[in-house]
Amino acid sequence: MPAADDKQLVRRARRGDEKAFRALMEKYRRKIYAIAYGMVRDPEVAMDISQEVFIKVHRYLGSFQGSSSFYTWLYRIVVNLSIDHIRKERKHESVDYDDMILRREPDDDESWIVPTVLDSDPHEAYQRKEMAERIGRAFESLSEKHRAVLILREVEGQSYEEIARVLRIHKGTVMSRLHHARKNFQRALNRQAREGREARQARPEPAVGRAEAPGA
């Protein structure tokens, strides 16, 4: 990420250069939206949060020290705003696997088996939609801390060091949190796959097959 460009744009935006601020928005809006969407899983809310991020950035640009990267600051704001939103809107307790509890659990290798049902029939639109919903639901079952660390690593491709700076946690905590997040995500995917299999088994036979019977 060219930090030098950011510094220049931030400097100009601080002086009130609207073009520079718009350039920063254009550069980061997709990334910010991706994080917000991953966190809140609602396109409209994610868009609102993304806009709010830039409003906050503009308001507090004068307070930005410049010693950390601009995107680190930006990512921290979007993660925090998303977490605030989740906490406000939470209707039910998320499946927040406590890290301490997980450490006491045996390392069951079964949970690392890729749920084959998620890869099945990828060309069929219906299946794809269903698959997307299942992935979304599995991800939604994670705690917000686990979601944040997974998105920053898997979607934004940030290093442990960068994630640590964004979330203001130690690098060791990033590694351990990522491990537990992945494990929980895998378990949730397996659960979704199992439920999908059961739903398909319970579904009635397609009408096309039955229509052929009288003529046969």
Added chain:
Amino acid sequence: MNRLDCEDAGKLIERHLDGELGASGSLRLARHLERCERCRAKRDALQAQSRLLRAHIQAAVDEADFTGFEDRVMQGLAQQPSAPLFERMRIWLREALYHHRAIWITSLATAAILLAVLLPLLGEQSRAPQPEPGTPPARHEPHPRESVARANNELIIDSMEYGGQRSMIFTVSRNHTTVIWLYDFDETGPADGQGDDL
């Protein structure tokens, strides 16, 4: 080079996939994966999981309509009053303290040590007997202990950094005191600051 067992390999797989494993670790892991089907399956599962999540989020981003995004933000800015001065100062101070904490810590530590050493010295000086007015100043013959103390009245400040930790060493030869100040200088900060920023 020791052979990896599955437990150790499991720990390295994630770091390897995250690009955080060094060359020698990657080599050891590759050798283990060559002969361990179970660990290969775990690696493949992790990779598949990554791909699924990336594709899922990417699809959502591709579907999003960013038309007028910047204009809406600018409108939002126009509608909202600028942040209060106190709030801006608070954020500025917190950012300044966080990002320049090494300088703050070093300065405060130095000031504290200097005060601790200099104040007793000043106190001793003020307690010294004053000559009578009109009498010529007598040549001061120092007490043997005092002369030693003054001759060696040095404050040596040294600092060193090792493995993310910094130490400051203050040696006061006057009273044979050495203060070693160790402090953690981790870039990532001491605590999880989620939710408290902006």
